[in-house]
Amino acid sequence: MSEYLPGLAGVPATKSNISDIDGEKGILFYRGYPIEELAQHSSFEETTLLLLDGRLPTEQELQNFHQQLVANRTIKFHTRGMMKNLPPTGHPMEMLQTVVASLSMFYPGSECLTDDDACNDLNYIHNTTVKIIARIACIVAMWEHIRNGYDPVAPRDDLSYAENFLYMFTGKEPDPMLARIMDVCLILHAEHTINASTFAVLVNASTLANPYGVVAAAIGALSGPLHGGANQKVLQMLEEIGTPDKAEEYVDKRLANKEVIWGMGHREYSTKDPRATILQGLMDQFMEARGGDINPLFEVAKAVEVVCEDRLAKKGVYANVDFYSGLLYAEMGIPADQFTTIFAIARSAGWLAHWREQLADNRIFRPTQVYIGEPQRKYVTINKR
Ligand code: COA
Numbered sequence: 001m002s003e004y005l006p007g008l009a010g011v012p013a014t015k016s017n018i019s020d021i022d023g024e025k026g027i028l029f030y031r032g033y034p035i036e037e038l039a040q041h042s043s044f045e046e047t048t049l050l051l052l053d054g055r056l057p058t059e060q061e062l063q064n065f066h067q068q069l070v071a072n073r074t075i076k077f078h079t080r081g082m083m084k085n086l087p088p089t090g091h092p093m094e095m096l097q098t099v100v101a102s103l104s105m106f107y108p109g110s111e112c113l114t115d116d117d118a119c120n121d122l123n124y125i126h127n128t129t130v131k132i133i134a135r136i137a138c139i140v141a142m143w144e145h146i147r148n149g150y151d152p153v154a155p156r157d158d159l160s161y162a163e164n165f166l167y168m169f170t171g172k173e174p175d176p177m178l179a180r181i182m183d184v185c186l187i188l189h190a191e192h193t194i195n196a197s198t199f200a201v202l203v204n205a206s207t208l209a210n211p212y213g214v215v216a217a218a219i220g221a222l223s224g225p226l227h228g229g230a231n232q233k234v235l236q237m238l239e240e241i242g243t244p245d246k247a248e249e250y251v252d253k254r255l256a257n258k259e260v261i262w263g264m265g266h267r268e269y270s271t272k273d274p275r276a277t278i279l280q281g282l283m284d285q286f287m288e289a290r291g292g293d294i295n296p297l298f299e300v301a302k303a304v305e306v307v308c309e310d311r312l313a314k315k316g317v318y319a320n321v322d323f324y325s326g327l328l329y330a331e332m333g334i335p336a337d338q339f340t341t342i343f344a345i346a347r348s349a350g351w352l353a354h355w356r357e358q359l360a361d362n363r364i365f366r367p368t369q370v371y372i373g374e375p376q377r378k379y380v381t382i383n384k385r
Contacts, residue, residue: 036274039188048065049061049062052129052356092337095143129211136345138164140344154168182332188279188346189346236336244300251308282324282328297330
């Protein structure tokens with residue numbers, strides 16, 4: 001009998017060409033490209049094509065992809081109607097899972113996945129991927145208005161993916177610096193090997209389920225507090241601390257109580273998460289550009305990180321991607337309960353790259369188990385129990 005490893009920790013569940021992590025050196029690659037280079041030079045659209053196709057696109061390919069995304073920004077009247085009927089108090093991740101799952105009824109066609117050559121039907125796979133990635137950001141932005149009792153803001157054709165998302169979300173012309181920061185945040189969250197939500201994609205994809213259901217399953221997995229959502233907790237923590245001079249006392253008290261410091265530590269990295277380093281750099285640039293006109297919580301975050309490095313570095317615990325992202329989102333006018341939906345928007349690129357990779361070499365997932373229940377026994381009729 002094979003050994004049971006809880007959470008499949010360390011068990012390879014697939015082979016993949018998409019991304020790789022060197023947790024000791026703190027390196028993350030998408031298709032062989034270090035995340036730092038992509039964050040510096042690429043856009044979310046280009047990074048998405050890289051993840052999907054395995055290579056950087058030509059200028060024409062990128063332009064075509066941008067146009068395809070723009071052409072798919074319109075949300076059907078019935079979907080909008082459905083959103084208006086959802087409870088405004090529901091969590092945005094619950095809304096997103098519901099609405100993305102419902103898209104399969106508006107865009108049928110996944111039957112082609114059962115054709116012999118379905119895995120080669122790159123047209124269906126690509127067009128569906130575009131439909132989902134283009135719409136997921138619009139749905140999140142629309143929800144912000146719908147849940148507050150307003151009509152959603154219509155998309156714009158002249159804006160990039162990140163700019164259009166911010167425009168539809170806030171209803172304001174996006175600040176160029178914040179739009180670029182959002183673009184980088186989307187790049188940084190687009191892919192991260194086989195985490196829980198990506199594994200959900202593989203399992204669902206392997207049954208040839210419709211891709212909207214596949215992504216909805218991943219959204220469900222991401223919604224759990226052990227996966228997405230730590231950046232919301234970071235913001236609450238920083239608000240609770242209030243001022244930089246209280247950071248040391250707060251951290252020490254939590255550590256003495258055996259409580260975690262939110263936004264610190266990562267199963268895969270024993271050094272600082274490279275995405276946190278990039279976000280910290282962006283935050284510094286942003287602070288410099290804004291001069292004194294800045295959310296005081298930025299200084300609190302810096303103070304917390306200094307104390308944590310002193311107390312936790314010996315355990316290999318450093319800031320992770322969630323430590324600075326929430327602060328930056330808050331600065332863009334995004335409420336904390338929408339942070340995980342932004343994670344889902346970005347990760348839809350990685351999820352769909354894995355969906356495609358799974359289809360290209362598919363075998364249904366059917367792991368085994370270690371049975372620890374009763375041995376065979378005899379049924380007792382109800383009057384004799
Ligand atoms: N704050 C304080 N201590 C932490 C810590 C944190 N955020 N993360 C890990 N540690 C400590 C553990 O208490 C443990 O200490 P011990 O050896 O004295 O018992 C040691 O570091 C090893 O941690 P472990 O729990 O084995 O790490 P893990 O790989 O199982 O957990 C996380 C990884 C992400 C679940 C964990 O670091 C965590 O809960 N972080 C906070 C939540 C968060 O930011 N999540 C987002 C991840 S992107």
